[in-house]
Amino acid sequence: MIDSKTKIIGVIGKPIGHSMSPAMHNAAFSRLGLNYVYLGFEVTDLQRAIDGMRALGISGFNVTIPHKIDILKYLDKIDTTAKRISAVNTVVNDNGILTGYNTDCAGAVDALASKVKLKGRKIAVIGAGGAARAIAFGVAEKGAHILIINRTLAKGEKLVSDVNGFFPDSSKCGTIKELEDVDIIVNTTPIGMNPNIHATPVGKEFLRKNHIIMDIVYNPIETQFLRDAKSLGCMTISGIEMFVGQGAKSFELFTENKAPKEVMRNAVLNLL
Ligand SMILES: NC(=O)c1ccc[n+]([C@@H]2O[C@H](COP(=O)([O-])OP(=O)(O)OC[C@H]3O[C@@H](n4cnc5c(N)ncnc54)[C@H](OP(=O)(O)O)[C@@H]3O)[C@@H](O)[C@H]2O)c1
Numbered sequence: 001m002i003d004s005k006t007k008i009i010g011v012i013g014k015p016i017g018h019s020m021s022p023a024m025h026n027a028a029f030s031r032l033g034l035n036y037v038y039l040g041f042e043v044t045d046l047q048r049a050i051d052g053m054r055a056l057g058i059s060g061f062n063v064t065i066p067h068k069i070d071i072l073k074y075l076d077k078i079d080t081t082a083k084r085i086s087a088v089n090t091v092v093n094d095n096g097i098l099t100g101y102n103t104d105c106a107g108a109v110d111a112l113a114s115k116v117k118l119k120g121r122k123i124a125v126i127g128a129g130g131a132a133r134a135i136a137f138g139v140a141e142k143g144a145h146i147l148i149i150n151r152t153l154a155k156g157e158k159l160v161s162d163v164n165g166f167f168p169d170s171s172k173c174g175t176i177k178e179l180e181d182v183d184i185i186v187n188t189t190p191i192g193m194n195p196n197i198h199a200t201p202v203g204k205e206f207l208r209k210n211h212i213i214m215d216i217v218y219n220p221i222e223t224q225f226l227r228d229a230k231s232l233g234c235m236t237i238s239g240i241e242m243f244v245g246q247g248a249k250s251f252e253l254f255t256e257n258k259a260p261k262e263v264m265r266n267a268v269l270n271l272l
Contacts (some may be wrong), residue, residue, distance in 0.1 A: 002037055009038045009254050012049055013064035016040040020268050021062055024247050027267035037101045043067065050074040053093065060092045060254040068130050075100040084166055085137050087130045090250040101253060104134035107144060107246030107269050108186075108216065111237055116184065116212055121141035122181055126201045127188035128156040131216055135186055140167040147182055149172040151189075184212045192223040204228040206229070212236075218243050221272055240268060 011021045017040070025038035036059070043049040046067050053061060063071050068087040072078060075091065077099040082088045088100035108131075112118060121144045125132050128150035136146050140163050148171060150156035156173045163171040179185060179202065191201040197220055207213070213229035220237030226236045248259035 001035075003035070005035055007036045007059040008055075009036055009060050009062075010041050010058060010068060011038070011062040011064060012041045012046075014042050014044060014066060016042040016064070019064065020271050021064075021247060021248075022241070023271055024244070024264045025251060025254075026266045027263050028251055028260050029255075031263045032255075032257055034257065036255065039187055040134055046070055047074060050098070053091075054096060054098070058093060060090070060250075062250055063089050063091060065130075072100060074098070081137065084162075085133045087133060089134075089246065090253055092253050101250075102134055103246040103249035104131060104242070105138040106249050107244075108135045108214075108242045109138035110245045111241035112139065112184065112214060113142065114241075115237055116147050117195055117233060121145070121184055122147065122182040123184040123186065124149055124182040125188055126150075126176070128159045129188065131190040133159055133162070135188060135216075135226040136163050136171060137166070140170040144170070144184075146171040147178060148172070149174055149176060149178075173212060176202060176247075179206045179211070179232070182209070182211070184214065186214045186216065187223075188216050190217060190240070192220075192225055193217045194219045198224055200224040200228060204232070207232055209233045209235065214242075215239050216242050218268075221269070240265065240272075244268060 019040050022038045029036040038200045071088050076097045079101050082100050082102035085102050090101040090103050092099050123144045124147040126149050147157045161172045187201045189201050191199050214237035215223045215225045216239040217223050229236050244265045248261050251259040
């Protein structure tokens with residue numbers, strides 16, 4: 001029951017109406033009998049939204065496009081991983097002190113690491129945006145070698161330089177033609193996302209049977225990229241795994257309870 005003691009958690013972004021985070025987190029609160037509610041807030045003026053969050057004592061919130069970078073300047077503390085990545089997707093309000101975290105990183109790394117050992121593996125990351133940054137830093141920390149393939153070379157080079165600044169010689173830029181030599185390919189671009197469900201970031205001719213393929217697009221659950229990979233016999237990892245993984249890590253930061261991941265996954269699958 002929602003009452004005067006209910007703790008409020010939210011997600012801020014623009015647009016926000018499509019977000020699956022409210023359903024995912026509310027299902028988890030309900031399963032554990034926690035007196036929390038999770039809402040979506042469409043935010044244009046970030047500074048005023050943060051002031052409002054502080055004034056109302058909102059317990060925590062997720063941050064999505066387009067605020068994941070700008071939010072950093074409004075926070076009191078930023079954890080080491082989020083600072084390296086320069087993006088925050090989770091904020092915890094501890095008695096007025098706002099601390100920023102990046103759970104996209106651990107969500108993606110756990111999704112990969114649950115299927116394959118990352119140390120020493122060659123991983124191609126397609127894209128160099130916010131999600132690519134989280135994944136590149138995460139897998140570099142696990143000892144992987146990274147090939148960044150991005151449409152805008154300068155942005156790819158910046159990511160390589162940033163990652164190599166912390167994990168020397170872990171990363172380089174490359175092209176699709178170099179996929180022959182990698183073990184794992186992760187799509188972090190929106191290519192293939194609903195409604196463009198037949199688009200793929202990597203033509204089937206560049207894939208081979210022993211590639212492990214992860215797509216972080218989760219709508220549709222099975223993208224064209226994953227379908228092509230499956231048809232060749234590749235091991236595949238759906239974007240749902242990262243989405244539920246990041247949500248579970250955020251949930252644990254918000255509530256200090258172990259996240260009921262299956263409940264969260266089912267809530268998302270029901271929406272899809
Ligand atoms: N599963 C999850 O939990 C999860 C978490 C976060 C994000 N996501 C999804 O991941 C995707 C990316 O999110 P983001 O925050 O990283 O976005 P972002 O910061 O805008 O980065 C997008 C990246 O994709 C590239 N790109 C976009 N359209 C392209 C196209 N038509 N052809 C080639 N490259 C293209 C961009 O290249 P340029 O640099 O050339 O512009 C950029 O590198 C979104 O679909 C988002 O929903 C999923």
